[in-house]
Amino acid sequence: GAVVSQHPSRVICKSGTSVKIECRSLDFQATTMFWYRQFPKKSLMLMATSNEGSKATYEQGVEKDKFLINHASLTLSTLTVTSAHPEDSSFYICSARGGLGLKETQYFGPGTRLLVL
Amino acid sequence: GESVGLHLPTLSVQEGDNSIINCAYSNSASDYFIWYKQESGKGPQFIIDIRSNMDKRQGQRVTVLLNKTVKHLSLQIAATQPGDSAVYFCAETLMDSSYKLIFGSGTRLLVRP
Numbered sequence: 001g002a003v004v005s006q007h008p009s010r011v012i013c014k015s016g017t018s019v020k021i022e023c024r025s026l027d028f029q030a031t032t033m034f035w036y037r038q039f040p041k042k043s044l045m046l047m048a049t050s051n052e053g054s055k056a057t058y059e060q061g062v063e064k065d066k067f068l069i070n071h072a073s074l075t076l077s078t079l080t081v082t083s084a085h086p087e088d089s090s091f092y093i094c095s096a097r098g099g100l101g102l103k104e105t106q107y108f109g110p111g112t113r114l115l116v117l
Numbered sequence: 118g119e120s121v122g123l124h125l126p127t128l129s130v131q132e133g134d135n136s137i138i139n140c141a142y143s144n145s146a147s148d149y150f151i152w153y154k155q156e157s158g159k160g161p162q163f164i165i166d167i168r169s170n171m172d173k174r175q176g177q178r179v180t181v182l183l184n185k186t187v188k189h190l191s192l193q194i195a196a197t198q199p200g201d202s203a204v205y206f207c208a209e210t211l212m213d214s215s216y217k218l219i220f221g222s223g224t225r226l227l228v229r230p
Contacts, residue, residue, distance in 0.1 A: 042223075095218075
């Protein structure tokens with residue numbers, strides 16, 4: 001149980017294009033999803049917290065117009081990197097937190113590696 | 118195995134030995150702690166958690182110890198196996214409405230065959 005998937009696992013795009021990353025909780029309903037960014041050999045940096053049906057809460061320094069988050073259902077959240085540039089290249093990881101025994105724990109997806117050329 | 122703090126990013130242990138990974142957390146108000154294992158190119162994998170009303174919790178081959186007095190958390194892995202090689206992160210949070218995790222900087226565990 002508590003499986004989180006991400007799609008795509010890897011994406012290469014040209015500078016200026018937008019990229020959408022999906023995060024799904026496969027076997028539980030996620031009341032909250034989180035989006036992280038991770039640079040090589042570094043820890044995870046929280047970008048935003050996403051609650052179903054409401055606007056995402058962004059961490060300080062994260063541009064909300066650059067990283068669009070939509071949490072349309074209890075099992076799906078999307079992160080869109082708009083007008084991507086090489087400095088947006090990174091490993092993006094989502095996590096999901098649910099209820100009924102899974103309330104506190106965040107379960108992570110496998111990550112999406114983005115390379116912007 | 119020797120215990121190390123997060124200032125020493127790599128811990129090397131012999132297969133079959135016990136490993137101890139330490140973490141100093143930042144917020145004395147944190148009331149829930151989790152250890153995650155991250156293999157290269159993958160997302161973090163939940164290992165074990167502990168609430169602040171406990172000081173020890175055991176899982177399969179793993180034990181987490183919590184010392185709130187000095188804000189210290191440790192992960193003990195018994196009979197370390199090659200498959201345990203990964204980066205280990207501790208994370209702390211407040212069980213309020215946000216449940217935001219604050220991650221430590223991570224420790225790389227290398228298991229020598």
